[in-house]
Amino acid sequence: MNSNDIIKNAKILVIDEDVNMMEIISEILTGYGHTVVTFTEPVSAIEELKSSKYDLLIVNYLMSPVNGDRVVELVREFDKEIYIILMSMHRDLAPSIETMQNLDIQAYFEKSSRFDQLIIMIQSGIKYIEQIRKVKSMNLKLDQYLFDFAQILLNTITAKDHYTGEHSKRVKAYCELFAKSLGLSSSDTENLLTAASFHDVGKIGIPDSVLLKNGKLTDDEYDTIKLHPVIAANIFSVSDIFDAIVPIIKHHHERYDGNGYPDKLKGDAIEYLARILSICDSFDAIVSKRPYKDECSIEEALEEIKKSANTQFDGSLSEKFIDTINQNMDHVKDIIVNNTSK
């Protein structure tokens, strides 16, 4: 084998009770440019794997107090990525195929075989890990591109309709406050805030004559505006990375009594995070000045939200929202002042 073909600098941990065998393996692998750390007993080896990142694990099958398959089981609890080669002295002592599959062991090596086979296994293991890491980083980049694309859409609407951009920022800020006081999980909070940022992106598909109209909308024009949640849902169905936020955005204008749009969903059929967004969205609309209405005070807005409990809004959420705003009054005034251009 040409040593140039070997990928160098992999970090490899070897666990074997047979010190001589480990010395041989260690010498060969170090000669190929890898960093090798050896352990004669599994317990401290597992601790080491927990505290620092390795590319490959070579583990002997028969050991005490825990056998290699149990070691792998324990390692897989915290590291799904490490490439594992299980080795044993003889074929009769080899683990079953089921064990190999269940524990995601990628290779099996018999100590009696030639060591260049082990080198080949290690080389393909490292290549595999490199590919997996490349794919993962490409996926991360793709996710970022898609979120950038959503931001570009929002900036495009904001360039012509300044209100939408500022409104989205304020709605996101209210959602952040509300999520905290409701004790939402971090993934729910993240989805809610992303949905809040982009909830009105569908307005990009609304004609300027309607979107920018300086005055009260006619019924037909209002029907056109009502298309924006569906337009946004269609825009975001471009990738499944938006799967969690599509229903929140699509249903931010549903009403608890079933008289909202676009699907006339009722009560708990409306996604929980959409019910939260709906209150934050409406609160901002009420306290904002629009071409067809003056701004209301925070107190008036809260009164409105109280009145619409169980009709427009989920009653228990409107109560909690009112408490949240009252308990964070200075912060709320700050949001209104700092995210509004006068």
Ligand SMILES: [Fe+2]
């Ligand atoms: Fe909206």
Ligand SMILES: [Fe+2]
């Ligand atoms: Fe909105």
